[in-house]
Every structure is written in structure tokens, then in C-alpha cells.
Amino acid sequence: MVSNVYNKIKTVNEVVGKIEDGTKLMIGGFGGVGNPPTLISAILEKGVKDLTIICNDTGFPDIGVGKLITEGRVKKIIASHIGSNPLAGEQMASGKVEVEFSPQGTLAERIRAGGVGLGGILVDVGLESDVVEKGKTRIDVNGLTYLLETPLKADVAIIYGMQSDPFGNLIYRKSARNMNPLMAMAATYTIAEVEEIVPLGELNGESIITPGIFVQAIVEGDGVDWKWVWE
Numbered sequence: 001m002v003s004n005v006y007n008k009i010k011t012v013n014e015v016v017g018k019i020e021d022g023t024k025l026m027i028g029g030f031g032g033v034g035n036p037p038t039l040i041s042a043i044l045e046k047g048v049k050d051l052t053i054i055c056n057d058t059g060f061p062d063i064g065v066g067k068l069i070t071e072g073r074v075k076k077i078i079a080s081h082i083g084s085n086p087l088a089g090e091q092m093a094s095g096k097v098e099v100e101f102s103p104q105g106t107l108a109e110r111i112r113a114g115g116v117g118l119g120g121i122l123v124d125v126g127l128e129s130d131v132v133e134k135g136k137t138r139i140d141v142n143g144l145t146y147l148l149e150t151p152l153k154a155d156v157a158i159i160y161g162m163q164s165d166p167f168g169n170l171i172y173r174k175s176a177r178n179m180n181p182l183m184a185m186a187a188t189y190t191i192a193e194v195e196e197i198v199p200l201g202e203l204n205g206e207s208i209i210t211p212g213i214f215v216q217a218i219v220e221g222d223g224v225d226w227k228w229v230w231e
Contacts, residue, residue, distance in 0.1 A: 006200060007166045010217045015191045016042040018156050018217075023048070026111070026157035026187055027055040027065045028180035031084060034172075035064030036160040036193035038221040044071055052076040054152055056107065056179050058085040072096070078152065080104035101131060106149055108182060113151035115185025115214075122146035157187030160221070161210070164194040165201070168215030169208045177209065184214045193221045 016039070019025060029035035043051075044067060051074050058079060059066035066085045068074050074091075076098040082088035091097040102110060103125050113121050122139060124146050126132025137148040159180040162173035170192055172180060184190045192215050 008168045008212070008215060008218050009166055009197060010191075010219055012038060012042045012219050015039070015217045015219055016046050018189050018191070019043055019046070019048055019051075019158075021048055022050045022052075023156055024052045024154045025054070026152075026154040026159075026183040027053055028157070028159035028178065028183050029059065029064055030056045030175065030178040032059040032064035032066065034160050034176035034178045034180055035059060035224075036158045036191075036221065037064060037224050038219065039158045039191060039193050040064060040067055041222075043068065044073070049073045050075045052078070054078045054111070054154055054183075056080055056104065058082045058088040060084055061087050069097075076100070078102060078107075080107045102149070103132065107152075108179065110149050110152040111179065111182045111186050113149075114153040115182060118151055120151060121149050123149055152186060154183070154187040155189065157183040157190045159184055159190065159192050159210075160224075161192050161194045163196050163198055163203060164192055164215075164218050165198055165203050165212070166218070167200060168192060168210075168212030168218050169203055170194070170210035170212075170215065171203060171207050172209055181210045184210045189216045190214055191217045191219065193219050195221060 053074050055065050058069050061070045069088045078100045092099045106123050109121050139146050139148050161170040163171045197220055
């Protein structure tokens with residue numbers, strides 16, 4: 001019997017209640033791989049709309065986070081690129097969706113900054129670029145010029161892992177790790193969808209990437225729509 005203090009296992013119906021219209025939502029994944037498909041399906045079924053999503057990319061129209069774009073549930077995207085999902089490009093061009101681009105490494109560092117409580121990061125990527133530099137502050141340090149990039153945080157993060165124990169300690173599978181550990185730290189409420197939940201003490205402590213202190217809820221997934229990456 002696991003004490004309630006250490007048991008964060010929830011049903012999908014319980015956790016999807018945390019995601020409402022207008023929620024700022026981080027979604028782990030890279031090209032669909034590492035997106036939490038069971039949670040995304042639950043969001044679609046609930047009818048949530050007007051989301052601001054923070055993700056590496058917008059996936060594909062029928063895979064992972066791309067489904068939210070396809071169904072018109074998103075009002076703003078903060079991502080490194082949207083090129084693999086033509087529907088995202090169409091919605092941006094028509095003005096239906098606002099898109100904020102952030103270079104991939106900068107995006108990852110902005111999320112990390114949000115998770116560890118930094119007030120911002122200084123980068124030289126994007127200097128002299130109208131797209132990247134617009135509206136940002138220049139700061140000179142030791143004779144070099146940088147852009148001040150602000151941290152990213154979210155109301156809710158939905159992430160994907162390979163294994164969890166009831167406390168929420170997480171192990172990831174291969175490239176599905178990607179943005180997930182960073183996002184786990186940068187949201188007020190983090191929900192981890194996992195392939196398998198194992199008893200406390202069964203995970204190898206040296207293999208744990210995300211400590212359970214960053215995870216508020218765990219759900220066991222129904223399988224993924226990007227399994228082809230392993231095959």
C-alpha cells in the first residue's frame with residue numbers, strides 16, 4: 001500500500017480538469033516523438049479551446065500536438081518551427097493563430113530558465129534578425145552584445161516518459177526525452193503520461209532524469225501515435 005503522499009497516480013479524466021479554455025500549456029515532444037497522445041486526445045474530447053501552447057514544433061497534422069492545430073484549439077504557438085505541419089502555417093498566414101518563433105536552443109534555455117527561476121538569458125542568436133530581435137532588449141557584457149530572452153513558464157505541462165513510480169520519478173526512452181525534462185520544471189502543474197508505472201524503489205536511481213518533486217500527476221498512456229520511430 002502506497003501512502004497518498006507518495007501516490008500521484010490519477011485517471012485521465014481527473015487530470016484533464018486542470019486544462020481549461022485559455023490555458024498556457026507546455027507540451028513535450030519533438031516532431032511528434034515524446035508528445036503525450038492520451039492526454040492530447042483527452043483535451044480534444046473535452047473541447048478545450050483558445051490554448052497558448054509552448055512546444056518545440058507543431059508536429060504533423062494527425063500526430064501528437066498537431067491534432068490540436070488541426071482541430072483549431074490553439075490561439076497562440078511559441079515554438080522553434082512549424083514547417084512540418086502545413087495547417088499551422090496556413091492558420092498563421094490567415095491570422096487565426098499567433099506564432100512566436102524562438103530558435104530551438106534559445107527555446108530550450110528559456111524553458112529551463114522558467115523552471116529554475118532565472119529572470120532571463122542572454123544570447124547572441126538572432127542579432128540583426130527582424131523576426132528574432134523585434135521588441136527585445138540589447139545588453140552589452142564585456143564588449144559583446146546580447147539579446148535578453150525572457151523565461152517561459154506555463155499553467156500546465158503535459159509530458160511523456162517511459163517509466164514512473166507512484167511519486168513521479170521519471171525515466172525517458174531514447175529521443176522521446178527531448179524537451180520533456182525541461183518542461184516538467186517550468187509549469188505550475190505537471191502531468192506525466194507514461195508507458196509503465198512501477199512500484200516505489202524499483203527504478204534505478206542513476207537512471208532517473210526527472211525527480212518526482214517536479215511532477216504533480218501521473219497517468220498511464222494508451223499507446224502512442226509515433227511508435228514508428230522505434231521500429
